[in-house]
Amino acid sequence: MILTTPLIERLAREGEVHVVATPANAAVLANHPSVASVIVYDKRNTDAGLTGLRRVAARLRATGASTAYMAQGSWRTAALARLAGVPSVGFDTSAGRWLYSRRVVYRKDWHHAQRLWALASNPGDRSLRAPESMRPSLYPGESDQAQVVALLHAAGVGPSERLIALAPGSVWATKRWPSYDALASELVAGLRAGRVAVLGAASDASLATAIGTAVQQRGGPPILDATGKLSLLGSAALLSRCAVLVTNDSAPLHLASAMNTPTVALFGPTVPAMGFGPLSDRHVVMGRDELTCRPCSAHGGQACPLGHWKCMRDVEPSVVLAQVVRMSGPSQ
Ligand code: SF4
Incomplete structure (x- = not known):
């Protein structure tokens, strides 16, 4: 939609x-x-x-x-x-x-x-040209914005505090990059200021907990756990407040496109060429392009058919961190 x-x-x-x-x-x-x-x-x-x-x-x-x-x-x-x-x-x-x-x-x-x-388009239109941007649009309302304000207030996030959003979930297991907690741990050291916000459904709460624990162990501030706490438009409103989103090939990627939030998109069993890549003005797609088994299915399955799951396992947190640091800075 x-x-x-x-x-x-x-x-x-x-x-x-x-x-x-x-x-x-x-x-x-x-x-x-x-x-x-x-x-x-x-x-x-x-x-x-x-x-x-x-x-x-x-x-x-x-x-x-x-x-x-x-x-x-x-x-x-x-x-x-x-x-x-x-x-x-x-x-x-x-x-x-x-x-x-x-x-x-x-x-x-x-x-x-x-x-x-x-x-x-009209039949026979051979000169079909898309407009310059295919960026989608969403309009969070007052109640969606109020959800975000309440969440930020409860977490003690200040109005100018920088937020780095992570969306570690997906209904398809092979699409879930397994190193968000390691990335969050690195983020604490790699970014001098800012808070990690975790977006997702209520079923992603355990992923948020693992991220929060990793950040805590590095002495970072408590994460903003938004899993299961926001409507879809509330999540969009939160993303509009974030400096960058790191996400799998899942719904938050498209929410970020609609809010033009800089995006680091991690693709494993699927590839952006299938038609569902990020559309924010500033985005980067990461994945193991050298793997000949990619893509292996239309949606990503619940288990790697080859058993090794290299398409996600071999995406290094340090490499993702470098892109997050680059993308979360001021636009060029
Ligand atoms: S077969 Fe390849 S693309 Fe598919 S899940 Fe396994 S490693 Fe990833």
Whole structure:
């Protein structure tokens, strides 16, 4: 959903944009000035089954939308547009492509934000040029900002204190760089001032604890543990306050892109060429490019199929630290 925002902004210049989204994704679009309305599709609960699908289709039809751009390519969303009687445009690789009114080539060599943006291009447009920036946009609201203010206050973080953000989690185990605690320990010595902030879901709390322990053992100040304490837009608001983010190939990377936070992105079983690299003005991607086994899957699996997991294990904390120090300084 975050990477869909450049497409939404483009379409909003021509008319109202109504977005069909899951409850979690709907929250991401709160306060977005280019979104006229969000139609929540809770397919697992209140809108389950064909009855729910018909109900959401009726809501979509009521918007008077002339075209449905299929950012999410399932057969279910394709059927939703059909039921609503709204012509649809989607990728030629999507599961629901047989139900689309028009299919657009899925360009493997483009960033996914650009692929989505190109859904709104006219057929036969051979001179397709993306705008200079495909950076997504998010708009944390007052309640999101208040969450961050409360968290900073509780941790005793001063208004001018520098924050270095770490996002050590991922639902895919092979994407989780295993050396965030070692990096945090080095950060205490490598950066003369600043505090480490850890972002993530509640399930990442143990990773934050390991980082906090490592920092404490080096005599550093207590970390700001934000795992499980912020909404997605709250995390975006915190990132806008951070000098740099170190992250795996996971959601915080895209939050940082939206807030233009300098980013050090660590890629293991996946590679940015798959279309999901960082888009902040200042970013660096790190990974073991010499490994011929990369990438080994579309998302990164739960275990390395070769057993050695060199793509992540061999990314040295000292090398990452050098990039963090470089990226967290003033822009050139
Ligand atoms: S096979 Fe290679 S890319 Fe995949 S998890 Fe193992 S080391 Fe990483």
